[in-house]
Amino acid sequence: MKRLDTQVGIVGAGPAGLLLGHLLHLEGIDSIIVEDRGRDHVIERVRAGVLEQATVDLLIEIGAGERLRREGMRHGGIYICFSGRHHRIDFEELTGGRSITVYGQNEVVKDLIAIRCATGRPLYFEVEDVRIADFESAPRIAFRKGGEEIAIACDFIAGCDGGHGICRSSITTQRLQTYEKLYPFGWLGILAAAPPGSRELVYSLHERGFALFSMRSPSVTRLYLQCAPDEDLTAWPADRIWDELTARLASDDGWCPNRGPILQKGITGMRSFVAEPMRCGRLFLAGDSAHIVPPTGAKGLNLAAADVWTLSRALAAWYRDGREDLLNSYSAQCLRRVWRAQRFSWWMTSMLHRAPGAGDFDYRRQLAELEYVTSSRAAMTSLAENYAGFPLQ
Numbered sequence: 001m002k003r004l005d006t007q008v009g010i011v012g013a014g015p016a017g018l019l020l021g022h023l024l025h026l027e028g029i030d031s032i033i034v035e036d037r038g039r040d041h042v043i044e045r046v047r048a049g050v051l052e053q054a055t056v057d058l059l060i061e062i063g064a065g066e067r068l069r070r071e072g073m074r075h076g077g078i079y080i081c082f083s084g085r086h087h088r089i090d091f092e093e094l095t096g097g098r099s100i101t102v103y104g105q106n107e108v109v110k111d112l113i114a115i116r117c118a119t120g121r122p123l124y125f126e127v128e129d130v131r132i133a134d135f136e137s138a139p140r141i142a143f144r145k146g147g148e149e150i151a152i153a154c155d156f157i158a159g160c161d162g163g164h165g166i167c168r169s170s171i172t173t174q175r176l177q178t179y180e181k182l183y184p185f186g187w188l189g190i191l192a193a194a195p196p197g198s199r200e201l202v203y204s205l206h207e208r209g210f211a212l213f214s215m216r217s218p219s220v221t222r223l224y225l226q227c228a229p230d231e232d233l234t235a236w237p238a239d240r241i242w243d244e245l246t247a248r249l250a251s252d253d254g255w256c257p258n259r260g261p262i263l264q265k266g267i268t269g270m271r272s273f274v275a276e277p278m279r280c281g282r283l284f285l286a287g288d289s290a291h292i293v294p295p296t297g298a299k300g301l302n303l304a305a306a307d308v309w310t311l312s313r314a315l316a317a318w319y320r321d322g323r324e325d326l327l328n329s330y331s332a333q334c335l336r337r338v339w340r341a342q343r344f345s346w347w348m349t350s351m352l353h354r355a356p357g358a359g360d361f362d363y364r365r366q367l368a369e370l371e372y373v374t375s376s377r378a379a380m381t382s383l384a385e386n387y388a389g390f391p392l393q
């Protein structure tokens with residue numbers, strides 16, 4: 001068996017694990033990252049696309065923002081569409097200049113992998129049978145790579161292995177309190193080779209259900225439709241998808257999304273989940289391994305970034321000054337932000353989707369809420385500051 005030592009063992013090379021690795025590197029802290037999927041799979045996984053102002057500022061500050069600055073699409077607001085009209089919420093004006101940036105999660109991951117490789121610090125892809133042990137006292141991570149058994153001894157483990165990883169499930173259930181809400185619908189998402197017909201995102205509530213118009217580049221559009229959580233994708237040929245998107249997103253002034261060849265399609269379930277606390281001994285959970293938000297609020301990747309920023313500062317204070325207070329307050333500090341994002345994501349989801357079984361009363365109530373949200377400055381400001389996100393603290 002091969003034995004390795006490091007200061008922080010990181011499980012998972014998604015946005016949380018890679019960003020943590022680089023934040024620690026900048027503090028002079030050594031880490032090893034282990035990832036069970038291949039590099040190409042990790043880079044090509046199309047998921048989030050909306051970065052809050054604080055996430056963009058952080059990536060630029062740590063030197064991972066060169067391409068983001070060049071290719072990221074800065075948006076000063078979003079549109080909300082209902083009853084055939086588009087209403088703009090002007091984030092910059094309402095929040096004193098904060099904005100969002102559309103830049104694919106796969107691009108963020110690509111940039112972070114490049115920066116990790118440039119540091120020369122270890123990043124293992126395609127590892128098998130990852131296990132963690134003794135995280136109350138002398139943490140260890142064990143795995144197989146190319147048939148060889150490898151064991152890492154470390155001071156701390158960061159569980160950045162997403163919603164289906166092994167870190168959270170290695171903590172006995174008595175030590176964790178979990179909170180979950182399942183939504184009775186999902187999203188059918190497509191990536192299409194079609195130039196975006198709107199400069200900004202369009203969130204729509206239609207009597208046929210929710211739809212979202214988004215983009216990834218000047219030639220690629222990303223669109224979503226509310227569907228059943230167990231929807232059969234084969235029942236959705238391209239024409240049906242485009243007809244449904246057009247019906248739900250078109251406005252009375254003639255706007256509708258541009259059509260083009262569909263490059264990818266998939267179904268995403270909608271779920272809110274939190275595990276508390278986000279720490280067990282010397283194991284710290286970060287990102288989706290600790291919490292999942294429905295994608296309507298565009299918060300998942302941003303929460304992952306905020307968690308690992310907080311964790312990196314706590315670990316730096318421990319290594320530099322022997323201080324434990326920031327490690328001790330890590331979970332509570334992250335959870336304040338997490339629950340604020342959970343509330344916002346739940347609110348956006350409830351306001352913009354038609355739940356099965358909900359009647360005309362609910363629909364009229366949702367339209368009245370949207371009317372209020374798009375006409376009251378106080379309500380628009382609340383949406384804008386939550387969507388553009390709060391500074392890291």
Ligand SMILES: Cc1cc2nc3c(=O)[nH]c(=O)nc-3n(C[C@H](O)[C@H](O)[C@H](O)COP(=O)(O)OP(=O)(O)OC[C@H]3O[C@@H](n4cnc5c(N)ncnc54)[C@H](O)[C@@H]3O)c2cc1C
Pocket residue numbers: 011012013014015016017034035036037042047048049050051105130160161162163164165166189268286287288289295297298299300301302303304
């Ligand atoms: C359709 C969709 C749209 C979204 N849109 C947005 C958005 O606009 N904005 C936003 O902020 N968020 C969005 N999200 C959420 C966002 O994608 C996630 O919150 C984000 O990926 C979390 O990052 P993470 O690093 O915590 O987890 P992940 O990205 O899941 O990374 C975890 C990594 O750990 C690896 N792993 C798992 N198990 C093991 C193991 N046993 N050993 C080693 N490695 C392991 C995985 O392969 C993966 O690479 C969206 C999600 C979806 C599905």
